[in-house]
Amino acid sequence: MTVLLRGKIAIAGTGNTRRWYAPGRSAFEQLAEASVLALEDCGLGLKDVDALYCAHSTSGLPVLNIAERLGLGPRLRHADGTMVGGASFLFHLRSAMSALAAGQCDVALVCYGSNQASAGGKLVPMPDPQPYEEPYGARYPLSSYALAAARHMHEYGTTREHLAHVALAARQWSKLNPDARERGDLSLDEVLSARMISDPLTKADSCLVTDGGAAVVLTRADMARDLKRMPVHVLGTGIAVSHRQIAAMPDLARSAAHQSGAAALQAAGVSLTDIDHVMVYDAFTICTLLFLEDLGFCAKGEGGPFVASGAISPGGSLPVNTNGGGLSCNHPGMYGLFTLIESVEQLRGTAGARQIEGAKISLAHANGGVLSSQATAILGTPDTV
Amino acid sequence: MTDPRFDGPGPDAAWEDLLGQGVFAVQFCGNCGIAQFPPGVVCRHCGGTDLVFQAASGEGTVYSTTTVRSREGGRNVAVVQLAEGPRMMSRVEGDPETVTIGLAVVARISGDETPVVVFDRKEQA
Ligand SMILES: [Zn+2]
Numbered sequence: 001m002t003v004l005l006r007g008k009i010a011i012a013g014t015g016n017t018r019r020w021y022a023p024g025r026s027a028f029e030q031l032a033e034a035s036v037l038a039l040e041d042c043g044l045g046l047k048d049v050d051a052l053y054c055a056h057s058t059s060g061l062p063v064l065n066i067a068e069r070l071g072l073g074p075r076l077r078h079a080d081g082t083m084v085g086g087a088s089f090l091f092h093l094r095s096a097m098s099a100l101a102a103g104q105c106d107v108a109l110v111c112y113g114s115n116q117a118s119a120g121g122k123l124v125p126m127p128d129p130q131p132y133e134e135p136y137g138a139r140y141p142l143s144s145y146a147l148a149a150a151r152h153m154h155e156y157g158t159t160r161e162h163l164a165h166v167a168l169a170a171r172q173w174s175k176l177n178p179d180a181r182e183r184g185d186l187s188l189d190e191v192l193s194a195r196m197i198s199d200p201l202t203k204a205d206s207c208l209v210t211d212g213g214a215a216v217v218l219t220r221a222d223m224a225r226d227l228k229r230m231p232v233h234v235l236g237t238g239i240a241v242s243h244r245q246i247a248a249m250p251d252l253a254r255s256a257a258h259q260s261g262a263a264a265l266q267a268a269g270v271s272l273t274d275i276d277h278v279m280v281y282d283a284f285t286i287c288t289l290l291f292l293e294d295l296g297f298c299a300k301g302e303g304g305p306f307v308a309s310g311a312i313s314p315g316g317s318l319p320v321n322t323n324g325g326g327l328s329c330n331h332p333g334m335y336g337l338f339t340l341i342e343s344v345e346q347l348r349g350t351a352g353a354r355q356i357e358g359a360k361i362s363l364a365h366a367n368g369g370v371l372s373s374q375a376t377a378i379l380g381t382p383d384t385v
Numbered sequence: 386m387t388d389p390r391f392d393g394p395g396p397d398a399a400w401e402d403l404l405g406q407g408v409f410a411v412q413f414c415g416n417c418g419i420a421q422f423p424p425g426v427v428c429r430h431c432g433g434t435d436l437v438f439q440a441a442s443g444e445g446t447v448y449s450t451t452t453v454r455s456r457e458g459g460r461n462v463a464v465v466q467l468a469e470g471p472r473m474m475s476r477v478e479g480d481p482e483t484v485t486i487g488l489a490v491v492a493r494i495s496g497d498e499t500p501v502v503v504f505d506r507k508e509q510a
Contacts, residue, residue, distance in 0.1 A: 136474055198451045198453045247464045
């Protein structure tokens with residue numbers, strides 16, 4: 001039996017701390033601030049929240065920690081602490097939609113916070129030993145993405161210049177976003193001459209390391225209509241789980257985004273040509289190429305020439321990562337929730353200098369682990385429902 | 386009453402034990418015949434539980450490769466496609482700058498205290 005959820009659930013409020021370097025503020029404090037902002041955004045309060053969704057890189061018990069800190073425990077009717085890396089929050093979105101539609105809860109809070117940058121080396125990630133990879137000294141997670149990039153180059157003739165154009169496009173967008181962490185000039189030469197970390201990926205191919213907090217409030221569409229902000233409806237979602245260790249990825253040049261993307265498009269009942277705006281989780285430059293190809297925005301293997309043509313830069317045919325992405329805006333450990341926040345910004349028409357005129361449908365895609373988990377969400381303005 | 390199919394040390398410990406005896410093994414499925422690595426309790430292809438360790442041929446080709454850079458220099462990390470089918474992360478010995486995708490390699494067990502499977506170039510082995 002299929003329960004049709006298209007448009008039935010909406011993002012009612014969003015919160016973004018925009019604090020990319022905040023010494024003295026813990027990850028939970030970033031998360032709490034973002035949660036308050038998201039609830040205030042739509043005119044609700046913590047006392048209205050009866051469902052909690054969260055994942056954390058340093059805590060294996062995020063629901064318990066956060067419910068206690070926000071005082072949510074006594075009222076919770078649904079919760080999910082699924083941890084699949086940076087895509088977790090889009091898995092949470094899908095989980096919350098079902099719970100809301102089934103009437104198991106009424107106001108769902110999806111939230112995240114990190115102090116990865118200001119805490120520096122003091123952060124201890126949760127243990128997750130991989131004894132069949134550990135002896136070889138790969139740099140985690142970067143070398144795994146480098147192995148995917150090397151294979152993509154081998155199969156499709158992708159070059160370091162192609163990858164560099166992903167970083168350049170992100171920077172062109174971040175210059176239009178006053179909240180982006182990196183907004184300085186960046187040249188092709190600078191990207192190509194950046195320090196090599198694990199061939200073919202350099203520091204300039206890698207996302208930023210920042211602090212940050214984000215949250216979204218979800219309700220059923222009928223309730224969202226009566227709240228403060230224009231609801232942004234969830235038209236469809238899809239998830240895919242592929243592997244844990246990079247050597248177990250079935251095809252290093254093709255991600256499971258082709259599964260999550262196809263599922264989300266089908267659920268939303270839209271085609272790629274209907275999509276006005278795209279967010280893809282760019283932990284590394286190769287991610288943007290892989291996801292644009294695997295979601296179907298260009299032919300498989302042609303992501304490099306597509307990006308180098310200027311297609312995803314300001315003024316191009318497909319606006320991608322308009323906040324500047326993980327490469328130039330912010331990347332607090334797990335970035336997935338920020339893709340949704342920028343999609344909402346664009347659909348509300350509040351994105352300022354980077355606003356995509358008349359954007360009605362946005363696709364947000366998140367990745368977790370080492371291309372391990374993929375999740376796609378398609379969002380729309382009320383008149384797309 | 387426990388199920389005797391799962392008696393004894395688990396596949397991770399059994400694999401490590403074989404490695405300590407100088408054998409690089411992969412599992413073969415008695416149901417579908419597929420080889421798998423890393424070892425597991427079930428066949429990830431068919432779900433069968435009749436898995437047997439056999440020495441790998443050691444033959445493989447580099448499926449993907451990277452050079453991890455540090456102040457001490459570069460070191461290779463590769464994903465090797467084994468002749469039996471599965472892939473594994475490992476390292477190709479020798480100059481990391483000359484490891485390429487498609488390179489034919491042969492497995493060797495390196496290190497006494499903590500043995501690891503590494504690969505040499507086939508033409509030099
Ligand atoms: Zn089998």
